[in-house]
Amino acid sequence: MLQQIYPQVPHSYQYELNKDMQIAAAHYIPTVSAGKCRQVHGHTYFINVTVAGNELDDSGFLVNFQILKKLLHDKYDHTVLNDHKEVFSDEDSNHFPTTEVVARKMWETIEQHLQTLPNSPTCLQIFVRETPTSYCIYRPKRDCSKNE
Template sequence: MMQQMYPQVFHDFQYELNKDMHIAAAHYIPSDAAGKCKQVHGHTYFVNVTVAGDDLDEAGFLVNFKDLKVLLHDKFDHTILNDHLDVFRPDNPDFFPTTEVVARTMWETVENHLSALPNKPTCLQVFVRETPTSYVVYRPKKKRKKDQ
């Protein structure tokens, strides 16, 4: 059983759902500045996805836990992240599979799925722990009134 504490997101939604998963994957960072991480190496990533909303679907779910697992675990587990050229690219640091970019990519994957659901839940954050001492939390920036 996984037991993990992760940063809370304060919100006004009625429901909050959290899905934890482990993803075993390898990667490398294609930059000399990455030091040892330029070499292929692996991690057992701990991932937590936080979804919130006000309305449940026809089955009484905010979102089905299984769908979140399929979107992330089934796609990335036991793979080399760099091979996922649909989301990671070797020629642009904004798309290298760093923990920061992995977290953002997972958020984008989940949010794209959620936005197509009739009950319109939203992904508030994705937490990705790469090692016992290092993790990243990705939260989308809220749009400012002047940006809308």
């Protein structure tokens, strides 16, 4: 995998972990306005997950890299994203498997898992590169009044 520098999120956490992975998957965008993307086609997605926190777990990890890979790569690699009906929808544009929605859904998956961990890490962003020239970053809205 090419080494890449990703846009960073300013934060005051002590630890920041980044996990890169590649996911080969197909999808289609179920709307006429998607043009050629309405047809089933595939990508090799390059994903970067950024997790941060102040405490390590009993193993000395912020979060185990293998868990992040299992949550995303093992679920989506070599699949048709539209077939994941528990995640994506052909009826609601907020759930079409566009790059933006894929990034948000991946963040939701990671963050849901992180919230179960006693050391309370959080996912700061998900970077999804769909093609060599196109990518999307999802960052959740943060309450600026809270002290990290």
